[in-house]
Amino acid sequence: MANPQHGDLVFPIEEYQERVRKLRESMAAKGMDAVILAMPQDLFYLTGYQTPGYYWFQVLVVPLEKEPFMVTRLLESSNIPARTWIKNSRPYADHEDPTKILADAIKEFGLDRATIGYDRDAYFFRAFEQEGVISKLPNAKFKNCTGIVEQLRMIKSPLEIDRMERAARAADAGMIAGINAVRAGVNEDEIAAEIHNAMFRAGSEWPAMSPFVATGWRGAVGHMTWEHRTVEEQDYVFLEVAGCYNRYHAALMRTVTVGETPQRIKDGEKVCLDAMAACLEAIKPGVPASEVDTLARGIIAKADVEQAARTAYSIGIAFPPDWGEGHIISMRQGHDMPLQAGMTFHLIPWVQVPGHGGVGITETIVVTDDGCRVLTNVDRKVFSA
Amino acid sequence: MANPQHGDLVFPIEEYQERVRKLRESMAAKGMDAVILAMPQDLFYLTGYQTPGYYWFQVLVVPLEKEPFMVTRLLESSNIPARTWIKNSRPYADHEDPTKILADAIKEFGLDRATIGYDRDAYFFRAFEQEGVISKLPNAKFKNCTGIVEQLRMIKSPLEIDRMERAARAADAGMIAGINAVRAGVNEDEIAAEIHNAMFRAGSEWPAMSPFVATGWRGAVGHMTWEHRTVEEQDYVFLEVAGCYNRYHAALMRTVTVGETPQRIKDGEKVCLDAMAACLEAIKPGVPASEVDTLARGIIAKADVEQAARTAYSIGIAFPPDWGEGHIISMRQGHDMPLQAGMTFHLIPWVQVPGHGGVGITETIVVTDDGCRVLTNVDRKVFSA
Structure with a gap:
């Protein structure tokens, strides 16, 4: 019985590197040091991550330079090594507040004074969750980045x-x-x-x-x-x-x-x-x-x-x-x-x-x-x- | 070829009347004159309304005393006579701003100075849509009513x-x-x-x-x-x-x-x-x-x-x-x-x-x-x- 491997990526790693490169180009043009992405389509596009369990909070944070990281439900986090190239994840247990885990991770990775784009229009990043994250990071500056990945997804390779x-x-x-x-x-x-x-x-x-x-x-x-x-x-x-x-x-x-x-x-x-x-x-x-x-x-x-x-x-x-x-x-x-x-x-x-x-x-x-x-x-x- | 009729309700009308009665009891206890509901589960529970097309904005407004009404995409509005007991709907065309249509309907039905509950945690009532409605009704008072229908749905008849x-x-x-x-x-x-x-x-x-x-x-x-x-x-x-x-x-x-x-x-x-x-x-x-x-x-x-x-x-x-x-x-x-x-x-x-x-x-x-x-x-x- 083989264990899940990074070899299970849907596409060659170069395809993902190119997607992230283009995203970062767009982030730089908009003056964003990082983006918080929450649409399952965007997570899949950039990393290969997928699960039907996105009725629990899940986000991908892509900084301009440092390694991207994910915050997902613990039960789903096994999909990260099995399906993606992402190295860092900070899962939360069912009884924890995911917005606290996300805010803590943003601090841990040195982004708590950054200008952070967030997908304001995502179904699966609700008003109270947005407020939960923003209120816990008083020194960060938040900007709407809705559509930043969709503009890339519009043209298929x-x-x-x-x-x-x-x-x-x-x-x-x-x-x-x-x-x-x-x-x-x-x-x-x-x-x-x-x-x-x-x-x-x-x-x-x-x-x-x-x-x-x-x-x-x-x-x-x-x-x-x-x-x-x-x-x-x-x-x-x-x-x-x-x-x-x-x-x-x-x-x-x-x-x-x-x-x-x-x-x-x-x-x-x-x-x-x-x-x-x-x-x-x-x-x-x-x-x-x-x-x-x-x-x-x-x-x-x-x-x-x-x-x-x-x-x-x-x-x-x-x-x-x-x-x-x-x-x-x-x-x-x-x-x-x-x-x-x-x-x-x-x-x-x-x-x-x-x-x-x-x-x-x-x-x-x-x-x-x-x-x-x-x-x-x-x-x-x-x-x- | 028969036309859709109210006879296509899933349950007898009395079942829905009882559900709405209990909801209004709960609204009265919380001091709400009306609630804006956006979860497809809640809409179905109270009215029989269903469509897979809830990736377009759709809400049910239940006032404490007056007739409930719905705001849905025009393409979906044929489901209202076909599946529900709801008499009033104000559909929007694809190019229109649904939050404006909803705010206009709230004014039309005399609720623009009311205390209005809204489902803040609903996936399909996004942060910008909530803000769109609230900003257009400066004389109404808004309160979170998340869970008000779910408490009824918890016990099955x-x-x-x-x-x-x-x-x-x-x-x-x-x-x-x-x-x-x-x-x-x-x-x-x-x-x-x-x-x-x-x-x-x-x-x-x-x-x-x-x-x-x-x-x-x-x-x-x-x-x-x-x-x-x-x-x-x-x-x-x-x-x-x-x-x-x-x-x-x-x-x-x-x-x-x-x-x-x-x-x-x-x-x-x-x-x-x-x-x-x-x-x-x-x-x-x-x-x-x-x-x-x-x-x-x-x-x-x-x-x-x-x-x-x-x-x-x-x-x-x-x-x-x-x-x-x-x-x-x-x-x-x-x-x-x-x-x-x-x-x-x-x-x-x-x-x-x-x-x-x-x-x-x-x-x-x-x-x-x-x-x-x-x-x-x-x-x-x-x-x-």
Whole structure:
């Protein structure tokens, strides 16, 4: 029985060194001597650390020059030698105040008079925890550093794209199994069972959100998923699946009709395919993200359907509750940043056909040097069961 | 195709009325005219509202006398008529500031000079969002109300126990499928596939955490789960599964040895079973939660093994990232509250056998009027594959 080793790093050590180097460059530019990071995505990106147990306080502190260190729950701290290159950790016992352990560690490592960035917007660094740390370090200066790692995560390296391709293979397998399971008389639960069975056998790890399986009227309600309903003749079935590999995600949507596909749904399918084709043609480095949204909206507005959401959201490393990272960059009005090679998106120009239901035919894509490449691979159409 | 109706409430309306009545009693005692609640568990408990999309801002405001109202993302607001009894909602568009919409709604409903409780410790009500709301309502007085709904959620009604029994049936099915899948040469991914396939066919909805499938050395690292490792001869395999029904969870752990079970693991099994039997005998209303922990620790300390964690944590309604609610009440040192009928726990007197691995044989239980009842139902032993 082998013991966990640093050899279990997801990527070569040089990948992490480069990520930390870029982070420190950004810290220096913002005048920060150290940053306290709390989003599980950021911890994983910089160190390889992961656990589903982030409902207990956990942070990574990266100083400008000295060794980074972590403060985690004692029960989780075995993940540090098993998964990361981090040498220093100061775990806390369940009955201890983690903010005191963190403040003590900041003193121990000589940062208690430093200018410290902290991730003010992180879900898992709550208001009272922020106050707990700040109040214990009266000589430090605190600044909001939200987004400092996300700006790096926005552009994926070739190694990261490789992991997203593996996630896409698992998502494809789950989606195909889901499509094949749809028929009148089947229960939503059985469709979900088939999707999971196939996607995990195809190599998916636990996704940041479960797949969406919404049948009949349930497809018109926001984010409904399987809940025991039996599929009926003439139902529409909405499926959305994300696969996960090394915490990297790739997702896609498909729609299945039970029985003959009504003309209105065929019209919806055509609009979705037209919008998708136009987006895939338009996406390349330099194009503002919002411009792709404008393009899709223009095509969809000409038809008698409603665009259901933004046109795309960034996707990559994810932990529950969200498999996307659309707050970093989305293709929507107001997000005017030019696209860059290595950005990855779930491209979702999907529609609601009034009085009928949703038609979703979507793909995960990567922006390349001269255009984009589709990572997911399931027939791009409305399926009929 | 039926439209969503209020008939889709999980429980009869009287159950919700009673919950809100108790909440208002507690608010009145604390001098609060209204509370802003943000934990998805609390929203579900009081109204039936649920969506996996709580990575967008969503709150329920309950005034002492007037109608409660919700502020959610527009895309999710269709869940309000489909799933809840709530009449008033003020959704926001993706490009709007939700804290402004909430502050405006608080003014509209005449609460802008009120004393308002807010859930300061909620993950999904972040520091900047709290500040955003508070700064827009200079004439209101804000107080922390964290835990005000959790104190009610701690005691489950007969209807809630019924849902936990259904969750337990699904957890049992997943666990049995997982145990049956273990053998030398099988991949962790395949074991995970079998567990999910069985638990969803047995009626489980999406659980708040994925099952744990940790084989060989991976079982000794905190919260590791399936990640492509192939099971070897003489491995120990750690399995932990929670089923979910109407968001109520029930969980259990089992250990499987591949090949003959070593004597040290058999000794660990005996300690676990002795501790479990003693806990089940001791648990009844009036006994302090910490006393059960002391009892289990005493039995485990006599053997040459280490207790891996607290003795039990409360379990019930859950959304990611945690299927437990141990912060409400756990059986651990310092939690001295007397047990009450209707409390539900995942009872986990599990151990690490030094140099070997973990032995986990655990159950979900409910405290009854004169003792306790075990909800999960899989042979209580170390399995051998």
